[in-house]
Amino acid sequence: MPSQGAGAGGIGPGGPRAPWVLLAVVILAFVMLAVAGGPLALRTERPYPSRPLGLEPEPALLPPPPIDDEYFPCEDCHEEESADPKVRELDEHDNIELAHGDLWCLDCHDADQRDLLHLSDASPVEMAESWRLCTRCHAKKIPDWRAGVHGKRTGHWRGPKEYWTCVVCHDPHSPLFKPLEPRPPPKRASEIQLRIYGEQEETSDEEP
Amino acid sequence: MKNPERGARGASRREFLKTAGAGLGAVAGVPGAAQGFDLESFFQRHFRELTQEDLDDLLLRLEQKYSKQYRKPVQVGAIGPNDGVVFGYGLDISRCIGCRRCVYACIEENNQSRDPEIHWIRVLEYEREHAVRSIDPDEGNPFYDHDLVPAEGKLYLPVACQQCENPPCVAACPTQATWQEPDGIVVIDYDWCIGCRYCMAACPYGARHFNWREPEIPAEEINPDTHIIGNRPRPHGVVEKCTFCIQRTRKGRYPACVEACPVGARKFGNLLDPESEIRYLLEHKRTFALKAELATNPRFFYFYG
Numbered sequence: 182m183p184s185q186g187a188g189a190g191g192i193g194p195g196g197p198r199a200p201w202v203l204l205a206v207v208i209l210a211f212v213m214l215a216v217a218g219g220p221l222a223l224r225t226e227r228p229y230p231s232r233p234l235g236l237e238p239e240p241a242l243l244p245p246p247p248i249d250d251e252y253f254p255c256e257d258c259h260e261e262e263s264a265d266p267k268v269r270e271l272d273e274h275d276n277i278e279l280a281h282g283d284l285w286c287l288d289c290h291d292a293d294q295r296d297l298l299h300l301s302d303a304s305p306v307e308m309a310e311s312w313r314l315c316t317r318c319h320a321k322k323i324p325d326w327r328a329g330v331h332g333k334r335t336g337h338w339r340g341p342k343e344y345w346t347c348v349v350c351h352d353p354h355s356p357l358f359k360p361l362e363p364r365p366p367p368k369r370a371s372e373i374q375l376r377i378y379g380e381q382e383e384t385s386d387e388e389p
Numbered sequence: 390m391k392n393p394e395r396g397a398r399g400a401s402r403r404e405f406l407k408t409a410g411a412g413l414g415a416v417a418g419v420p421g422a423a424q425g426f427d428l429e430s431f432f433q434r435h436f437r438e439l440t441q442e443d444l445d446d447l448l449l450r451l452e453q454k455y456s457k458q459y460r461k462p463v464q465v466g467a468i469g470p471n472d473g474v475v476f477g478y479g480l481d482i483s484r485c486i487g488c489r490r491c492v493y494a495c496i497e498e499n500n501q502s503r504d505p506e507i508h509w510i511r512v513l514e515y516e517r518e519h520a521v522r523s524i525d526p527d528e529g530n531p532f533y534d535h536d537l538v539p540a541e542g543k544l545y546l547p548v549a550c551q552q553c554e555n556p557p558c559v560a561a562c563p564t565q566a567t568w569q570e571p572d573g574i575v576v577i578d579y580d581w582c583i584g585c586r587y588c589m590a591a592c593p594y595g596a597r598h599f600n601w602r603e604p605e606i607p608a609e610e611i612n613p614d615t616h617i618i619g620n621r622p623r624p625h626g627v628v629e630k631c632t633f634c635i636q637r638t639r640k641g642r643y644p645a646c647v648e649a650c651p652v653g654a655r656k657f658g659n660l661l662d663p664e665s666e667i668r669y670l671l672e673h674k675r676t677f678a679l680k681a682e683l684a685t686n687p688r689f690f691y692f693y694g
Contacts, residue, residue, distance in 0.1 A: 325673075325694065328666050328669040328670075328673075329656065329666035329669070330479075330481075330656060330666055330669055330670050330673070330674070330694060331653070331694060332653045333650065333652075333653030334643075334666075335643060335647075335648045336642070336643065337641040337642050337643065338638065338641060338642070338643050338657050338658045338659070338665070338666075339471075339641040339659070340641040340642075342643075345653065350651075350652070350653070358486070358652060360486070360537035360538060360539065361486065361488045361537065361538060361651065362488075362536065362537060362538075363487060363488045363489050363533075363534070363535060363537075363538045364488065364489035364490060364492060364493050365489075365534075366489075366531065366532045366533060366534050367492075367506065367508045367511065367531055367532065368506050369532065373505045373506060373601075374601075376504060376505045376506075376602075377505050377601040377602050
């Protein structure tokens with residue numbers, strides 16, 4: 182049952198974009214429950230035929246969390262042909278801090294169809310399949326990712342698993358992994374011994 | 390008493406207890422020494438000598454005990470090793486950021502005592518410059534406490550049981566209460582462990598931990614999916630350690646620490662399967678084992694991704 186991995190998986194709280202990740206996992210779990218063991222459908226309609234990953238069997242991809250309604254669909258604001266290709270300070274989207282090589286927005290976002298991303302040959306890529314965009318410039322990472330060695334897979338080492346796609350961990354706008362607050366350190370042996378012997382008279386004749 | 394007759398190993402355990410009691414004052418937590426004497430578990434056969442019927446009885450008895458103690462249904466399974474599987478683990482130290490998400494996922498999954506605290510995974514912190522030359526698990530600092538990790542210039546090395554191919558802990562055990570399963574997992578029969586802690590002294594990785602007191606786990610935090618030689622609640626006076634999440638991995642699932650790691654540094658799979666991620670990283674990455682000079686041959690590999 183594929184729902185086991187995502188549902189029961191201990192995806193650490195407070196991870197990168199943790200609330201989003203959790204939300205995505207919950208949504209994914211629902212999707213998987215809905216298809217009841219059938220092939221995992223991440224999106225029902227696909228305007229473009231998706232290229233297979235080249236893996237047998239085709240793995241389930243853990244997509245990034247859906248983009249906030251406030252910004253999606255982008256075309257609510259970006260009507261066709263309104264794009265300005267100049268690199269500049271934007272009046273909008275000030276939540277985005279671009280720190281990704283020396284890329285500019287339209288290297289990734291499609292100027293004419295703003296809901297989409299694009300590859301170097303201008304062929305479109307859906308937002309939810311953004312890992313295809315990453316392969317364009319980071320092809321060297323892909324074999325490791327396919328093998329489950331870069332990035333992460335959850336679920337079953339033998340059986341159904343989900344591949345985490347790149348932007349679940351990397352913010353495409355500033356892809357360096359963000360520092361996290363660590364969970365508490367272990368207690369020192371002396372503190373633990375105090376818990377063991379401090380209040381238990383009957384064992385205090387035994388030296389730790 | 391269902392099973393009063395004793396096997397050869399039973400006799401040797403009794404012998405050992407006698408000498409140990411006389412010679413070694415430090416044997417703490419001998420079952421019955423500190424707590425009420427539990428005849429039934431004292432006379433129980435060694436796990437590997439149990440008949441199917443004995444095992445079923447034992448599992449049922451434990452399930453009833455734990456379900457009562459924790460006021461919810463607790464399952465105690467005994468799923469065996471899978472044919473053609475030897476587990477291996479990989480940890481990418483170029484990715485680990487020392488966040489300790491794995492430590493706590495492990496505690497919750499494996500019912501480790503919250504008080505007194507037991508952590509099967511210790512994350513050690515090193516100066517990056519020193520660590521490049523050699524990483525000695527005896528030297529790292531597990532107590533680091535920063536607002537954010539990774540801290541500048543530091544490197545992190547999580548250490549738990551290395552599931553050695555030649556486990557010195559197994560050789561050190563006087564009662565054969567710990568052994569290596571065919572899938573490579575080194576396990577402990579908590580009913581046979583007498584708490585002498587020879588195995589802890591023998592382990593070069595500090596990976597074994599002793600229950601100095603009755604472990605405390607809040608009932609609402611108990612993981613009810615348990616394994617008899619894995620994460621079932623332990624009694625006072627026994628040694629415990631990582632089992633590669635035997636209760637999960639023998640059902641094909643990833644260990645809890647693998648799923649908890651936010652940077653994806655933890656890898657797990659079947660060493661006998663050429664398509665597995667563990668084989669991929671052994672073939673494509675620079676790997677090393679801790680204290681390789683001891684020839685314990687860990688099945689836990691550190692690598693640079």
